[in-house]
């Protein structure tokens with residue numbers, strides 16, 4: 001009999017983990033409180049912008065960079081496979097990103113050299129955007145994006161087609177105790193048995209683990225995004241001082257995002273709407289007066305230094321963690337899923353997992 005693995009949470013991290021495990025011949029069940037590939041109360045994956053690159057990677061440590069770069073490299077094959085096997089186009093495109101000043105040019109260029117990532121000095125005006133901090137921008141042609149709701153929809157279909165059980169509207173209770181986990185109890189009292197278990201519950205992971213991994217630091221960090229339909233869209237992503245704009249293939253334009261420490265509150269706010277629209281209009285004055293056609297939020301699984309936990313649980317021998325990807329879970333998910341699947345199946349992970357150990 002093949003190994004049965006229960007995955008707790010059906011966001012991008014849970015779904016990609018399921019894909020990896022199914023590919024290794026495991027029997028897989030995803031247990032999801034809400035509905036996979038939709039957003040009910042703040043789940044992060046549907047809400048993300050879909051930039052497959054860290055915002056200013058030179059601000060992060062090497063472990064974060066290795067994981068995000070691995071994800072960036074794995075996406076084209078995954079998206080192609082999803083398209084071939086589900087018919088759903090995830091809109092992966094290498095449209096590049098323009099970084100507007102102020103930013104640390106020396107650090108940026110050194111990082112691009114060290115990681116062999118193409119970078120060119122560029123004029124913001126030549127890209128058709130306003131740059132209140134000066135015209136000398138940095139053009140990163142290798143940055144890609146994908147469309148998270150489409151990725152989630154495609155993953156869901158692929159998992160269904162490949163025999164993964166999706167147990168939705170089913171909420172798991174927090175874990176207690178040590179040793180080995182035989183069954184994980186749901187809030188309605190059902191006991192779900194498996195050989196191994198993985199926590200991929202995003203911002204809610206610490207709630208499930210606080211009795212058994214009290215040093216794990218994961219907390220919700222809300223992000224809000226606005227959606228416009230400009231008359232003439234950008235052709236590239238643009239970043240300025242923590243704010244970014246992402247043009248989609250169908251002419252829509254995302255403007256985001258906020259970074260708010262407000263607990264598990266998935267509300268959207270007028271204040272964020274005003275702040276984000278002012279930032280968007282400063283870069284693209286033609287947005288002034290246009291309606292905001294959608295405004296949403298998501299709760300990121302926030303962690304110190306953006307370091308996820310991808311590891312065996314320190315006390316429960318058949319429990320694993322794949323959580324806390326904070327601002328870059330969409331980018332990191334493919335590499336992270338490969339690491340945790342290797343740990344579960346007793347293989348050597350393709351990246352050294354030591355930096356992602358669960359704190360004890």
Ligand SMILES: Cc1cc2nc3c(=O)[nH]c(=O)nc-3n(C[C@H](O)[C@H](O)[C@H](O)COP(=O)(O)OP(=O)(O)OC[C@H]3O[C@@H](n4cnc5c(N)ncnc54)[C@H](O)[C@@H]3O)c2cc1C
Nearest residue numbers: 009011013033044045048049050051172202223298329331
């Ligand atoms: C505004 C915004 C913009 C972003 N932009 C980007 C970007 O451009 N690029 C990038 O790489 N990343 C981006 N991110 C970050 C990215 O979205 C997250 O890091 C990633 O989605 C986390 O995935 P996850 O699967 O861990 O969490 P989630 O998607 O939140 O999934 C966790 C799942 O677990 C379920 N769950 C929780 N508790 C239980 C329970 N007790 N029982 C059963 N199920 C449970 C939840 O319902 C949820 O579906 C952005 C995030 C936000 C909010």
